[in-house]
Amino acid sequence: MLYNLIYRSRINKDALSAESIDDLVEKSANANIEREISGILLHDDTHFFQILEGPKEKIEHLYKKILQDLRHTEVVLITLEPIPTRLHSELGMKFFKAGEFGRMVNSNPGFYLDEQLHAADSTYRSRTKKFITQFTNNKGSDKPSKQEYKNGRSLSSRISRSETLKIASAPNKINFAFQPVIDCIQKQTFFVEALVRGPDGQPADQYLCGMNKNELHDFDLHSTSDAIALAAQLNIHNLSINFNPRTLFESTEITNHLEKTLEKYHFVNHQLIIEITEKDIIRNYAGAFDTLAQLRSRGIRLAIDDFGAGYAGLSLLAEYQPDIIKIDRSIISNIHHSGAKQSIVNSIFTCCENMAITVCAEGVESEEDFHCLLDIGIKKFQGFLFGMPTINSYSEISFT
Ligand SMILES: Cc1cc2nc3c(=O)[nH]c(=O)nc-3n(C[C@H](O)[C@H](O)[C@H](O)COP(=O)(O)O)c2cc1C
Incomplete structure (x- = not known):
């Protein structure tokens, strides 16, 4: 099957002089021609x-080599997809300077296309043309290189955690792993998420899967009390907790239970954030909106977790505007290599900015992804790069 792959990258001027570009092009x-590539x-x-x-397979094999080629950096994949026919029937590689190419496109928009192309291929042609136009218009080309960025502005390497404060156990002996969400512009912890862990540190899903409906309900009520009790002992200022949606949406006492517990441990309502996934809001539609409205009317904040993981997405934002959204790790991971992910996060960020919704990126694990997200405008980050979850303990983040 015939494929096309489009990427953009930044020239590494230390490794590739203007003269040696001709040599690269010729080779x-x-x-x-041998690889059947045009x-x-x-x-x-x-x-x-x-x-x-x-x-x-030949395109993917070549792209692996191109990715490792030190003559350029910041390689971003724009698209890889099956195509009906080639733009050029001639094998090899045509080389143009972008300005010269732009002028030629303007005088004859189809000059670089194979004239034999059938009209049915116009979608591929017009999509490709859009990508080319974006590049020739030089969008974003004035940004500093990631290397300059790293030297001048890297913050993740300047984050450290003070000595860990250990806690023996919570009142109901439920374990929690605490992980911070960092505000890299304000240089402070935005909030700390409490994640349920089993007795041996296993993730919540594994630990809770054996419980029936009633047991889960009881567990949820006890566990929120424990999370808040532990947060008080650990001097956590803003705390987020996750709920089983049934407990949150079907129980009548939940708002009062939360308010009483917060008061007992000297928190004000505003310090608590409830994290809920878009899937859970949609599935329990009727009850969900009432409960969320109640919680918000008391000042408790709401975050949509795993945003963009494949459920309601933007239609949910139109109907229900949370305080915070956390963009799912599947969109964040390796964003620096993916033009499609960059466009998606860019749009989510712009639309949330316009609605005054705070955006956090989840699962940030590499410097490259961090810098790419900073470029987009994201300021709040969660992930191993900024702090691992630590069981029944938390140490404050400081910026050096
Ligand atoms: C911007 C850029 C574009 C490249 N395009 C191609 C190409 O179209 N075909 C190709 O064989 N090599 C291309 N290369 C070179 C490859 O990265 C690699 O050096 C080459 O395939 C030889 O690899 P090998 O010695 O392992 O066979 C390109 C390199 C750069 C920096």
């Missing part, structure tokens, strides 16, 4: 943009 064009390579002073077309 690549010859190698592509396509174009564009470059402006700082970036490459390449379209590769050919058999899938």
Whole structure:
């Protein structure tokens, strides 16, 4: 099957001089003929943009080499998809400077397309044209390189945790792992999430799966009290907890229970954030909105967890505007290599900014992803890069 792969990257000027680009182009064009690959390579002073077309396995094999090539950095995949036919029937590689290419496109928009292309292929053609136009318009090309960024602005490496404060056990002996969400602009902890853990530290799903409906309900009530009690002992200022949706939406006493517990441990309602997934809100639609309204009317904040993991998504935001959304790790992980993920997070961020909803990125584990998210405008982060979850203990984050 025929595929196309499009990516953009930043030229590593230490490893690739202007003169040696000609050499790279010549060798690549010859190698592509043997690999049955066709396509174009564009470059402006700082970036490459390449379209590769050919058999899938050959395209993927070449892309692996290109990813490791030190002559460029910040390689971002824009698309990899099956195509009906090639833009160019001629194998090899056509090379253009972006400005020159833009001028040629303006004078003859289809000059780089194979004239034999059938009208049915117009979707592929127009999509590809849009990607090319985005590049030739130089969107985002004035950003500093990630290396400059790292030298000048990296914050994750300047985060440290003070000595860990250990706690023996909570009143009902339920374990919690505490993990911070960091505000990298304010340089402080935004809130700390309490994650239920089994007696041997196992994740909540494994531990709770054996419980029936009533046991789960009791567990939820006790566990929220324990999470709040532990947070008080650990000097946690803002705490988030996760709920089994049935307990949250079907129990009449939950808001009062939470308020009383918060008061007992000298918290004000605003310090508590309830995390709930979009899937759970949708599944319990009728009861959910009433309960969420009640909690909010008392000042308890709401965060939508795992946002974008494949359920209600944006329609939920239109109907119900939470205080916070946490973008699911599946969209965050490896975002620095994916143009599609960058576009999605960019749109989520812009739309939430307009609605005054705070956006957090979950599962941030690499410097590269962190910098990419900072570029988009995200300020709040959770993930191993900023702090591992620690059982029944928490140590305050400080910025050096
Ligand atoms: C921006 C850029 C575009 C490249 N395009 C191609 C290409 O189209 N075809 C190709 O064979 N190599 C291309 N290369 C070079 C490959 O990364 C790699 O060096 C080459 O495939 C030789 O790998 P090998 O010595 O392991 O066979 C490109 C490199 C860069 C930096």
